[in-house]
Amino acid sequence: MFMAEENKIKGVAVVNCSSYNQKQVDKAVADTLNLLNFEIKKNCNVLIKPNVVGSFPKKQIATTTHPSVVEAICKILKKHNCKITIGDSPFTNPEASFKASGLDQIAKKYGKLLIFEQDKFININDKKAKILKKFKLAKTVKKVDLIINMPKLKTHVFTKYTGAIKNHYGFILGGMKQRTHLKAKGDKKFSNVLVDIYQNIKPELNIMDAVIGMEGEGPTSGTPKKVGLIIASKNSVALDIAATKIIGLNPKRVYMIKEAVKRKLYPDYKFNLLGMKTLPKIKFKMPPKTKRIGAQAMINKISKEKPIVLNKNLCVKCGTCAKHCPGKAIKLAPYPEVDRKKCIRCFCCIEICPHDALSLRN
Secondary structure (H helix, E strand, C coil): CCHHHHHHHHEEEEEECCCCCHHHHHHHHHHHHHHHCCCCCCCCEEEEEECCCCCCCCCHHHHCCCHHHHHHHHHHHHHCCCEEEEEECCCCCHHHHHHHHCHHHHHHHHCEEEEHHHCCEEEEECCCCCCCCEEEEEHHHHHCCEEEEECEEEEECCCEEECCCHHHHHHCCCCHHHHHHHHCCCHHHHHHHHHHHHCCCCCCEEEEEEEEEEECCCCCCCEEEEEEEEEEECCHHHHHHHHHHHCCCCHHHCHHHHHHHHCCCCCCCCCEEECCCCCCCCCCCCCCHHHHHHHHHHHHHHHHHCCEEECCCCCCCCCHHHHHCCCCCEEECCCEEECCCCCCCCCHHHHHCCCCCEEECC
């Protein structure tokens, strides 16, 4: 790698932003682009990929990329007459998740909203991948001129940290997430999957919402943490290295970062700090390993005890659940019936049901 190119991808802009006041966020995001010397081409087709996990009313501000940060980059893109798509594949009900995040309104205001599993698909074949050698991808992802990755700064009970690389998991379509988890059990295998995805989708710009993050048992059950930063880079790995160091985590101990460096998707663990003389240090509470194991054991126990039930008032007998069930445990008679002996408890049926007719019994 030539020195000029290496310096280009190593730049990480870190800018203070103490609140989600729109004017303040607008300035912070614009400052990061100036520091990175990032040039937006006129009339280009842009996909913005925020972090939309689901609907969490009490902690939404700490779990999802804030709409003010997304709106800030949308304003800049509109000045260049760009066509904007805001897309993701939330883990739970996509429409409700986008609505809860407020990003549905930003998409409506500046462009359009795309739920990836509702797009046309293309097949990705990657012989260099370690685990996910084949997967489906929304066609739009490969058709746009520019992808802007917009993660949220959070700890993670499974991967220790979630940021730019981890946000790529949202490109995996709907129920495929559960099947991918079954294929890649454990932190190391799952982190390999994340890097498999990343090496096929490399955004040219990454802007992290680190105004309010989440510490402890993130990405959804942790505690909101005031950080007061916008972090940006042209390279996802560089951003993650900087962000982990900010929160007091050694990037060499985050397996997805380690794997990306090992695959030479980034040269080393160094980066060029832009916008500040020294890197801010904001100590985050990490999810202890014992708690991660305990939480998973509890989830497994609860999952076995709660059957999947059907609300016939909502079901339209479309067959989507049966069609996408990995264990082929569902048949229509004429409503969906779950064979508990075949059911592998992946809950794909609950996630992909377009009418919310399936759920776990309370």
